[in-house]
Amino acid sequence: MNLNQEIIKNTSVKIKTKINLTEDINKVKNSIKNIIPEKITINTTDKEILIESDVTLLDNIHKLVKTNKLEEVTVNILNKNKTEGRLLFYVNKQAAFHNKFHIIDENMSPLDDIEVLIETSNPDSIIKWITS
Numbered sequence: 034m035n036l037n038q039e040i041i042k043n044t045s046v047k048i049k050t051k052i053n054l055t056e057d058i059n060k061v062k063n064s065i066k067n068i069i070p071e072k073i074t075i076n077t078t079d080k081e082i083l084i085e086s087d088v089t090l091l092d093n094i095h096k097l098v099k100t101n102k103l104e105e106v107t108v109n110i111l112n113k114n115k116t117e118g119r120l121l122f123y124v125n126k127q128a129a130f131h132n133k134f135h136i137i138d139e140n141m142s143p144l145d146d147i148e149v150l151i152e153t154s155n156p157d158s159i160i161k162w163i164t165s
Contacts, residue, residue, distance in 0.1 A: 036088060036162050043154040044088040050126055051081055051145040064129040065147060069093055088159070094124075094149070095163050097134040104164040110138040111160045120151040120159060 036044075048069065052061050062075055065082055070092050076083050084090065098107050107122075114121040123146040125135040140146045153159050 036158065040153065040155050040158050041088050044159065045152045046084075046086055046088060046090040047150045047152075048084040048090065048147060049081060049150075050147045052077075052079065053144050056144065060130055061126065064126045067129045067132050068097065068124055068134065068147065088151075088153075091149075091151070091159075091163060094134075098136070098163055101134050103134070103136060107136055107164050108160060110136055111156075111163070113138050115156050115160070118152060118154065118156065120153065120156050122149050123147060124149065 048065065050061065050065065052058055058077065058079075061082060062077065065075060065084065069084065069090060073084055073086060073090060076085075098104060110122050111120050123137045123140050125133075125137060126142060126144060126147050128135040129147060137146065140148065151159055
């Protein structure tokens with residue numbers, strides 16, 4: 034399924050994670066780089082990494098869901114965390130560092146997970162696209 038231009042235009046994505054004092058900033062960046070497209074700029078402070086873009090930021094996540102056969106669990110997580118105009122999920126930061134994709138419905142790690150927030154006029158179309 035392809036997204037139409039209207040959905041692309043009306044969707045924004047924010048990916049963020051906290052950088053803890055005990056963490057190497059480059060390792061945290063690599064965790065993020067393993068789940069996003071290559072040509073995305075990563076904004077970093079000494080406490081947080083934040084990436085803001087359009088729905089193309091999710092291209093790699095879309096592929097990872099398919100490759101890892103996580104369609105059903107992803108649908109469940111996205112529907113559970115769906116509110117009016119928003120979708121929210123998390124990716125385990127340590128797994129992402131090791132090039133593994135673990136989607137979760139809440140921030141469970143003591144070191145913080147990677148938060149993915151999607152603001153869209155059509156959450157159901159985004160869910161369908163990510164999982165198809």
